[in-house]
Amino acid sequence: SETLLFILGELPYITGLYEAARSELEDDENLSVDGIKELALTARDRYRLELKSKGRKITPKLLSVYFRYVRNLSLIERRMTPDLYTLVKAAQQVAGDQFAIQIAETAREYPFVHLLPFDKLSFGIEQAQLPNGTMLEMSNRLPGNPISWRNCELSPKPPKPKQDEWEMKWDPFKQCSWPPEDVAIEKFRTSVKDHALNLLGVDLARTEKFTTSMKDGLDLRETLRNWHTGELHVKVLPPSRGKLDCVIMLFDSPADPRDYPYRLTWHAEHQDESTLAFFATDYRKDMVGPGIGMATYGGALFLFPPRPVQDIWNDFQFDFVDTLEERLLVAACHYSQEPHIAVLSEAPPGIGWRRLAKRYQKKLIHVPLGRFSQETIQQLRMFHVLNGQNIRSYAAHYIRKA
Template sequence: MPHRLHLEQFGPVHALPVLHYRLEFAHLVREAVRRVKPDCIAIELPSTIEAPFLRAVERLPEISVIHYEGRQRRDGAESVYLLVEPADPLVEGARLALERRIPLRLVDVDTDSYPRHVEALPDSYAIHRIGLTPYYEEYRRAAASVAPGREDRRRERGMAWRLQELAKEHGSILFVCGMYHLERIKDDFGRPQAAPLERVRRQGVRLFNLHPDSCREILDEFPFISAVHELRRGPLPPEPDDRGETLRKRFSAFELIVGGRKDLPAEELLRHAVERGARHAGRGEEFPDRQRIIFRLFQEAARHYRQETGDPVHLWQKRAFFRFARNYALASGALLPDLFQLLMAARGCVDDNFAYALWRLATFYHWQRAEADIPTISISPEEIWGGSRRIRFRPRERRRKGLSHLGFLKRKKEKRPGEWLEGFTDPSICSYPPEDVLIEEYGRFLKKKGAMQLSEELSRTEPFTSSLLDGIDLRETLRNVADGRVYVRESQRAKGGVGSVVVIFDEDRENGNYPYRTTWLGEHEQESDMAFYATPPEDNIVGPGICRCEYGGFLLSYPPRRMMDVWRDPDYVFARSKPEVLLLAALDYSPEKHVVHVAARPPRSIFRQIAARMGKKIVHIPLGSLSSVKLKSIRVLHILHGHDKRQVAKDYIW
């Protein structure tokens, strides 16, 4: 990134124009120090807060807040807050000065009556692509028509005078200054200036540690970006090894025997995710691309989301997420989305659970603690920024009135190691009835949807002549409004009903994630026969004789008690995968002409030929066209070892 650097030089002063609290400018400060090798660094802050500011810089990466009372108003004194966070270029300049033992000077003028500026600035990410020179030139041309205020001129003349004084002592000065002021400071430096009339001491300046909850809300660069910047300032941490740990608590049979797995704390797993993001957010010594940081944030959040819900973020959801976030950012005049826009995209394109996982990781800053060597303060966004944007998450959790909303914390546990394994003495297995009802209802819904799709395929539209047929087709009429003709629609009902239903969540091409295969027969006339493949039951034991699994795919066939074990049927040996076995069985056992096939992609063409020879037809429904929330609710099943477990299963299944 050195070629993106731009410095304005006047006398011994090398001035770097910056925007405050932006990641790209914090890195440009590092590049400027390498290039200039200054014997003094000056920053745009008043000397009246020098002592607490230097203390705050020494505390980094812990984030501090400098607070003092400003101008008086009718409702009392105005509270002034200054955040000292890693991604701010002024803080980075002071930090480098302390680390490299370079003299540091705070050259701004202390004022109580400085108005708040709201400027429509281009996205700072543009600097990563085009460099600072064209960015600053465009900004300077746009700002030339804006007349500075009285306090602006007072501050600028004061900083020019201090730089003149520093120029008498130092041969190379790096000056980190806001873009808004730099051009006028440069002009003032070339003319004699008088010492400013200003406050030389400020009473009541206090330094606070920022509370972790406030840290999630008020940082200008959200904590994940600040954490990545902090980690990449020094040697990168080694690749984290989670040893297969996840944020979801689950126990296998072996772990129950030895007394349960000792899970890593959730905070440590989140820290590992941040470290992975820091390692992969840039190449070598190159400064990380903000766009790449956001991509790594998405990847790690998707990883946690799959661990917790068992459902992956599909490619179409990923594509929709980034398209929506990009368009949202462009609509607000930015190149890349901010955290609020990312969360809105996550909630809209995936679901609330993913949005919560993204927020939890994006706002995680593991250095911040509630207890510190200085007092801790909580600050709301309204106090420091004057407003906020709010978003609500509604993760799907089971809640009970009068109990904690974290219901999983009240789940029953083993009283002694191996107690739950005693429930596996019954050799028979059965399902959990509430899940049976849910999946049968969804099977009927898919049959209706398949029948409607067939009807749509057989319907035809034609211009109105003598008959309205089944009614006016408004869509086609509006599409051809220039013709001045009315179009009517004729709907034809498909011959033959829908029999079997096949749903494929994961094709499991490597044959490793869903090795458990079985066939279940319906227990009564209202249940279908079922064949499925799923995760191993022994990998997640949730109660005595109760195992939790996740479907990779399943087949429903009605009427019940007709299906043999499809996984050992020699007629299906030529199938290449488990989904193909289920589809062949569906064609074989379907009493109706049509078979519904739900999957991410349609089956191979040979299966349509096989179906035609059997006098049947495959109706493919894309998995992405169905509700992801509903699919998650039916994807989980529990296997009970013995019918007696149905009486106690509700105490262990959530």
């Protein structure tokens, strides 16, 4: 079934849809177009099933971009319908290698091949291989569009035996991060900090009656509230909004400790990195290359400028809290040198968390997770753990975002 593409005049999956429509006496007039849409939707469902939360969100908007890409590539090649290369290449450019692989695997499936009572042949371009290995020259009497070989490099997920071998060879005494991901998460930390500072400035703003200056702009709400007096009110923002040296990111809250067994405190390698404490999924369960594992953040604590701290997960002074999020919170309050701490999460911190912060004379500034692109958040949550700095020399060959 994997080589039927070479002898059928169209994609095996589309041929299967025609056969199914014929057997059910259904209308197949527009199946050459609707079949492409159904192929993409089937590939999307399999993509979601395989990668779950690690994959990109294949939204209707992204699919519309994909179909537009397919249409444009087909027109460039002077085709009325796309071929397999066009479908796979567009999927790779729009949604990454893993979605492109699902498109390719789905497109070459023919659902009725197991019903054929014949020995299996392997087909190529104008040739076939018999079950005994004999090669034969073949001629298609209904050739259709000409077929040619074209390259499309995809990086599939390593097979399970290979992943088990890489896990077995892992040296537990060496670990480091992947620098491009460090840069990306540090930029995001800076963005979260800037949002928190803006919110802090809004909280510290005050309103006063208009006299001789508009100050920082007209306060419409207060002016309308005092409309009966005929007075104008203006906003006054403080000149200094303070500083933030600590950011907490909670991507999955409340977090199940069984889902996030990998808990660590990483110290900065240079002055442009934060001191990082986090809880994440087990990287050993998702090996992507020799000495390269992939994990997903559940939550993280960033201290910048970096400073030496004890491992918060083994520090007995934080044992009075129960949850992973609370441990990050009390560690942030303990090591932060500023009165405010930024907390990125879906829901605002509750009364219990604010009491914990007040215990250390700190205040929490909530930054809603919805302010940022969910696609960006999803990609930033995935990071790779390398088995030593020497792995960085070839890690780019194996690391691919979903």
